[in-house]
Amino acid sequence: MTETFYVTTPIYYVNDVPHIGHVYTTVAADIVARYKRLMGYDVFFLTGTDEHGRKVEKTAEQAGEKPLELANRVVKRFQDLWVKFSISHDDFIRTTEGRHKKVAQALFSRAKDKGDIYLGRYEDWYCTPCETFWTQNQLNDDMCPDCGRGVEKLKEDSYFFRMSHYQDTLLQHIKENPDFIQPKVRKNEMLSFIKDGLRDLSVSRTSFSWGIPVPDDPGHVIYVWIDALTNYLSGAGYLSDPDKFARYWPADVHLIGKDILRHHSIYWPTFLMSLGIPLFKKVFAHGWWTIEGKKMSKSLGNFVEPLQLTEEYGVDQVRYFLMREVPFGLDADFSRKAMVGRINSDLANDLGNLFNRSLVMATKYFGGTVPARGKVNDTLQRTADDVFQRVDLAMDDLAYQKALIAIWELIGAVNKYIDETAPFTLAKDESKGDELRTVIYNILDTLRVITLFIFPFMPDTGRKMWAALGIKEPIESQDLSRSYQWGSLPEEAELTKIPPLFPRID
Numbered sequence: 001m002t003e004t005f006y007v008t009t010p011i012y013y014v015n016d017v018p019h020i021g022h023v024y025t026t027v028a029a030d031i032v033a034r035y036k037r038l039m040g041y042d043v044f045f046l047t048g049t050d051e052h053g054r055k056v057e058k059t060a061e062q063a064g065e066k067p068l069e070l071a072n073r074v075v076k077r078f079q080d081l082w083v084k085f086s087i088s089h090d091d092f093i094r095t096t097e098g099r100h101k102k103v104a105q106a107l108f109s110r111a112k113d114k115g116d117i118y119l120g121r122y123e124d125w126y127c128t129p130c131e132t133f134w135t136q137n138q139l140n141d142d143m144c145p146d147c148g149r150g151v152e153k154l155k156e157d158s159y160f161f162r163m164s165h166y167q168d169t170l171l172q173h174i175k176e177n178p179d180f181i182q183p184k185v186r187k188n189e190m191l192s193f194i195k196d197g198l199r200d201l202s203v204s205r206t207s208f209s210w211g212i213p214v215p216d217d218p219g220h221v222i223y224v225w226i227d228a229l230t231n232y233l234s235g236a237g238y239l240s241d242p243d244k245f246a247r248y249w250p251a252d253v254h255l256i257g258k259d260i261l262r263h264h265s266i267y268w269p270t271f272l273m274s275l276g277i278p279l280f281k282k283v284f285a286h287g288w289w290t291i292e293g294k295k296m297s298k299s300l301g302n303f304v305e306p307l308q309l310t311e312e313y314g315v316d317q318v319r320y321f322l323m324r325e326v327p328f329g330l331d332a333d334f335s336r337k338a339m340v341g342r343i344n345s346d347l348a349n350d351l352g353n354l355f356n357r358s359l360v361m362a363t364k365y366f367g368g369t370v371p372a373r374g375k376v377n378d379t380l381q382r383t384a385d386d387v388f389q390r391v392d393l394a395m396d397d398l399a400y401q402k403a404l405i406a407i408w409e410l411i412g413a414v415n416k417y418i419d420e421t422a423p424f425t426l427a428k429d430e431s432k433g434d435e436l437r438t439v440i441y442n443i444l445d446t447l448r449v450i451t452l453f454i455f456p457f458m459p460d461t462g463r464k465m466w467a468a469l470g471i472k473e474p475i476e477s478q479d480l481s482r483s484y485q486w487g488s489l490p491e492e493a494e495l496t497k498i499p500p501l502f503p504r505i506d
């Protein structure tokens, strides 16, 4: 049976404007999804939108529209952005959809029937922008510890989830599954949070109505985080497509930003424990992007509009930069200087020039068709073997930067091979015809392997290179676990010269 791989992004809040952080998580999920597909996995990649909550209700009211109208507008912005960024998600779940609401309600009822959800009274500090409650001693100078904004005291009847009951089971689970929360530094933060003692979690609100009603008590709506987290089940077919759900659940990895790790590594697993649903395998929290050294914010005026970035630099260039600049998991800084540096050196020089000059040579010496296979070059093949092993390990660890560094070693190896074999000199000597054929074939065949490796990171570029190499089968249908080996480039495939893949930027 084919192995499955289920990867998610958070569902994005429709009160937000799409920004580089959303792009970062979604591109990361897309790359691992594409990589696993290329490795023969049956992949399910889910993204979507979180559409309920007090903040959405307020914003819609201010704009004189219904919350769902606001949601529809913003959802379209996210969906258009994902088309632009070549995101290959298999489904897009909206929390306002019937298939989601029925799951959120059913799970709430199940936990309630079990006695894990009970009615009580709530009084605490609430940060509306974050939709999060805080206790007095979690506050930072009386402000929200996450976003630094003001909080307000809320007092209301509320249902509570007996999260405290699962504290020890959760600690045990984290201990037995060292990869459950990544990276490690974040895991340690969560461990100390849990060890401080878990309180029961308020899981309903009566102060606003834009949400999923609590079953049998419609004066309450389900807390947005409980609502949102259950998307990972409803989006995978829970209660609507049991075969699909059985195939993909538990999720292999939830990719998130570090600001929502507590919700994903504490609320979510304890809720699943209560429901008797197996836990996801891993949650990975990546870092934040600053812009030119400063925190990105609308008030600072340094907001980076993702669409504008793609117009300035190109989609694949942005995807590459985000993954190459820092190890996934650490905070990173976006600067135009660093971006231009990466494009000119890694993409235009190393990869782009190599590809173009190889095609120029093949066209000049062999009339634009792939010459006959000669003898494999051991150094190139050994490098490809090694790179494949390293990329595969790196992708399992979501170490995108490591994977790219390895791939660039193969690019470097081909550049070196050209320098050492000097095809332009061989071409001048008629007695060296066989040698020239072998060298050009090996260069082109290694370019084929490089194309496969970079395809998950830069899908448009990968497709262009693939087409230029004259290979008829779609690149998506390749099995990377075999085809990184020498010799699959068909002899006599027709090459096409193409414009530079990555124009230099001054």
Ligand SMILES: [Zn+2]
Binding pocket: 127, 128, 129, 130, 131, 144, 145, 146, 147, 148, 149
């Ligand atoms: Zn806040």
